[in-house]
Amino acid sequence: MDNPDREPYTQSKRVQDAIRDAINMRYSLSHYLYTLFYISSTSGQPIVRPLWHEFPESADSSSQFMFGPSIMVAPDLVNWEEPVTHW
DSSP, X not given: OOOOOOOGGGSOXXXXXXXXXXXXXXXXXXXXXXXXXXXHHHHOOOSEXXXXXXXXXXXXXXXXXXXXXXXXXXXXXXXXXXXXXXX
């Protein structure tokens, strides 16, 4: 078959570091996600929330949103090379 080898140990050091960072981030968020989904299932609160849900005084952001009460997501939807101004 012509499938490339996808095992992390066959990749370059740079790719291995990126894979390790992604896995560590995933496991560091697992308790937060578990709690977030539990609260959502018992209270009905959404997991992904508009910014005004957590900060009612600042309802002017259209692209930023909250992932639970503690993680703000601010994607750069226009230009991938310019820094995004965060709230």
